[in-house]
Amino acid sequence: MIFSQECVIPVDRERLWNFLMDVPRVARCVPGVEHIEAVDAGGYKGRLGVRIGPIRLSLDGTVAVEDEDHAAWRARMRADAKDRRLGGGIRARMSLALTPADHGTRLSIETDLAVLGKIGEFGQPVIRKKADALLEEFARNLREALAPTSP
Numbered sequence: 001m002i003f004s005q006e007c008v009i010p011v012d013r014e015r016l017w018n019f020l021m022d023v024p025r026v027a028r029c030v031p032g033v034e035h036i037e038a039v040d041a042g043g044y045k046g047r048l049g050v051r052i053g054p055i056r057l058s059l060d061g062t063v064a065v066e067d068e069d070h071a072a073w074r075a076r077m078r079a080d081a082k083d084r085r086l087g088g089g090i091r092a093r094m095s096l097a098l099t100p101a102d103h104g105t106r107l108s109i110e111t112d113l114a115v116l117g118k119i120g121e122f123g124q125p126v127i128r129k130k131a132d133a134l135l136e137e138f139a140r141n142l143r144e145a146l147a148p149t150s151p
Contacts, residue, residue: 001112001113001114001115001124001127001128002110002111002112002113003109003110003111003113003128003131004108004109004110005108005109005110005111005131005132005135006106006107006108006109007106007107007135007136007138007139007142008101008102008103008104008105008106008107009104009105009107009139009142009143009146010103010104010143010146011104011105011146012104012105013073013098013099013100013105015146016098016104016105016107016142016146017070017073017098019142019145019146020075020096020098020107021065021068021075023036023038023044023063023065024036024037024038024044025145026142027044027046027063028141028145029138029141029142029145030048030134030138030141031050031134031137031138031141032048032049032050032134033046033047033048034046034047034048034049034058035047036063039062042064042065042066043062043063043064043065044062044063044064045060045061045062045063046060046061046062046063047059047060047061048061048081050130050134052119052126052127052130053126055086057083057086057119058083058084058085059081059082059083059089059090060081060082060083060084061079061080061081061082061089061090062079062080062081063077063078063079064077064078064079065077066078072097073097073098073099074095074096074097074098075095075096076093076094076095076096077093077094077096078092078093078094079091079092079094080092083119086117086118086119087117087118088115088116088117088118088119088120089115089116089117089119090113090114090115090116090119091113091114091116092111092112092113092114093111093112094109094110094111094112095109095110095111096108096109096110107139107142109135111131113127113131115127
């Protein structure tokens, strides 16, 4: 499944780029991330808890930054995770791009998602709806995390 999603974050590109490239920091904005820790220079392991319909998934896996092109404002990441209880998992390749927008920076994310095992039985419409809801919450969390703090 390919997902293309966009949101506008009301900060300049440089600030958003620096935040997004700090994986442990940005992970706190991802709904359902329970923990994340560095395993090497560009790799991390962690756990994501997410509910799809009546089913609660606990995905243990890895995230790796595969490419950072600051000059072009583009990056690529890879995530692989398994839910041991249900016997399924996900494999995702994500590309992100930052472009100027009125009142901030447009964050464009394209995700190539493979849903493996029993989790794949949910079907594309259910998974797409959940992905859209997660992006909305992620964008809201990013805006809050990057909001100017009051003195």
